[in-house]
Amino acid sequence: MSSIVPHIARIRRLFPERAEEIPRLALSSDAFRTICEDYGMALEALKGLEIRNHPMDLERILEYRALIRDLERELREELSRIPFSTDTNVRNEGKPA
Numbered sequence: 001m002s003s004i005v006p007h008i009a010r011i012r013r014l015f016p017e018r019a020e021e022i023p024r025l026a027l028s029s030d031a032f033r034t035i036c037e038d039y040g041m042a043l044e045a046l047k048g049l050e051i052r053n054h055p056m057d058l059e060r061i062l063e064y065r066a067l068i069r070d071l072e073r074e075l076r077e078e079l080s081r082i083p084f085s086t087d088t089n090v091r092n093e094g095k096p097a
Contacts, residue, residue: 006040031078
């Protein structure tokens with residue numbers, strides 16, 4: 001599970017309003033966890049291609065950007081299936097009063 005931690009952190013930054021629910025969903029849903037991993041790996045691959053900045057990589061860069069948009073949509077859909085936590089005690093865990 002440790003290899004997914006950076007991916008989950010990215011998803012939490014992408015959806016800060018759902019940051020508290022994301023780790024719980026990743027623990028309970030194989031499908032969500034897989035999407036998180038795919039998203040993180042796609043971001044890493046895109047970053048590598050963009051750093052390399054080779055003209056022959058342009059098509060792959062565009063494909064990764066499209067994949068990332070699709071994965072963000074899937075993540076949003078998965079998150080929409082779980083109730084939004086309105087419990088302020090849960091939402092403010094670990095935050096100073």
